[in-house]
Amino acid sequence: MNTYQQAGFDALGDVTRRAILERLRRGPLPVGKLAEGFAVSRPAISQHLRVLKDARLVKDTAEGTRRLYRIDPRGLEELRSYFDRFWGEALLSFKQRVEGKGR
Amino acid sequence: MIPETAGCEPVVQRSINVRASVDVAFRVFTEEMDSWWPRTHHIGGSPMSKQVVEGRVGGRLYSEHENGDEVEWGDVLAWEPPRRFVFAWMVTPDWTCERDLARCSEVEVIFTPVDNGTTLVELEHRFFSRHGEGGATMREKVSGGWGGLMEMFRSKAEVAA
Numbered sequence: 001m002n003t004y005q006q007a008g009f010d011a012l013g014d015v016t017r018r019a020i021l022e023r024l025r026r027g028p029l030p031v032g033k034l035a036e037g038f039a040v041s042r043p044a045i046s047q048h049l050r051v052l053k054d055a056r057l058v059k060d061t062a063e064g065t066r067r068l069y070r071i072d073p074r075g076l077e078e079l080r081s082y083f084d085r086f087w088g089e090a091l092l093s094f095k096q097r098v099e100g101k102g103r
Numbered sequence: 104m105i106p107e108t109a110g111c112e113p114v115v116q117r118s119i120n121v122r123a124s125v126d127v128a129f130r131v132f133t134e135e136m137d138s139w140w141p142r143t144h145h146i147g148g149s150p151m152s153k154q155v156v157e158g159r160v161g162g163r164l165y166s167e168h169e170n171g172d173e174v175e176w177g178d179v180l181a182w183e184p185p186r187r188f189v190f191a192w193m194v195t196p197d198w199t200c201e202r203d204l205a206r207c208s209e210v211e212v213i214f215t216p217v218d219n220g221t222t223l224v225e226l227e228h229r230f231f232s233r234h235g236e237g238g239a240t241m242r243e244k245v246s247g248g249w250g251g252l253m254e255m256f257r258s259k260a261e262v263a264a
Contacts, residue, residue, distance in 0.1 A: 086245045087226055089141055091119040094224070097139035098123045098131040 004078040007055035011075075016040060017048045021071070024058060028070035114229040115246040120221050125214045128222040129185035132212060134158050146198050147174040158182060164190055175200055180209060188212045192228065196237025196244070206233055208241060 011017055016038065023034060035045040049069060052058040056075035060067045121128055131138065137154040145151040149170035157163050157179065164177025181189035191207040193200055201207050208230045215223045228245055231238040 086144065087115065087117040087228065090139075090144060091117055091224065091226065093139045093141055094132055095119050095121045097135075098121050098128055 004056055004075060008057060008075050008079045011051050011055040011057055012079075014048070014051075016044075017052055020045070020048055020052065021057060024069060024071050028068040030063075030066045030068055032066075034069060112230065112232055113242060114227055114231075115242060116225070116227050118223060118225040120217065120223050122221050124220070125216045125222045126185045128224060129188070129214050132214070132224065133184075133188055136164075145174065146176055146194055146200060147172055158184075164193075177210075178204060178207070181211075186214050188214075194241070196234055196240045198244075201234075206235060208233055208238070 012021075019038070020034060023029065031042065031046060031049065034049075035042040038045060040048075049058060049060070052075075053060065053072075056072050056078065058069050058075075059072040060069045062068075123131070133156045136156045140154040142151055145154075145166045145168075147166055147168040147170075149168045149172065151166045152169050153167040155163070155165050155167065156177075160179055160182050162179040162182070163175050164179070165173050165175040167173055176193050177190040178193060179188075179190050181187055189209060189211045191204050191209050193202070193204070193207050195201045195206075208228060211227045211229070213225045213227075215225070217223055228242075231242040234241045
């Protein structure tokens with residue numbers, strides 16, 4: 001598991017952050033809109049966004065005077081590739097074994 | 104959800120090129136599966152101690168476990184050394200043994216010698232609709248993807264909560 005995958009899993013280990021991601025899947029939002037409907041404070045939402053950003057699960061862009069948050073496909077791709085493991089991992093393990101045998 | 108029909112059902116394909124002859128590759132993949140099969144990949148109730156492949160049509164793929172259990176997870180459908188190996192994937196979408204072969208997807212592995220002395224190993228996991236309603240779940244579990252991720256993660260998060 002690489003650093004971004006680890007960060008991605010850690011980031012998803014929180015119900016508020018998962019809810020933020022669910023909401024952003026429907027489209028980009030400014031932090032104010034995003035915070036609406038959550039029981040936690042806006043600074044807390046900003047803190048969660050920071051964690052999601054570090055894991056490359058969300059990214060923000062300046063739109064005039066405000067910042068818009070949206071899903072960052074890079075982090076999702078990292079998590080996807082981690083779960084692409086079942087047969088991929090099995091075949092890699094097989095390759096290491098069968099090639100080691102030849103020597 | 105994308106509707107599934109028999110003719111154009113999604114499959115999971117993986118391939119890898121190995122520096123070994125086709126004979127060695129086939130033997131290690133099948134009879135010596137215990138030497139490489141990831142210890143995390145099993146459906147037993149306790150840690151896996153051994154992986155066994157019975158090399159004949161009708162032979163079993165099963166794992167032995169630390170608690171003494173023997174858990175069957177495959178049934179050999181085609182045994183054509185050193186080129187082709189097919190087995191029924193006797194695993195339910197809930198990751199337990201599926202005894203009804205009509206409700207099992209299947210895995211085909213083709214071994215093809217390449218000019219430079221290596222072997223191309225192509226794996227295809229198919230017929231997920233045979234698992235019934237859980238077919239798409241099974242496909243996601245073995246292929247990766249967002250659905251499988253969220254499901255595995257949710258179960259982990261729920262245990263932790």
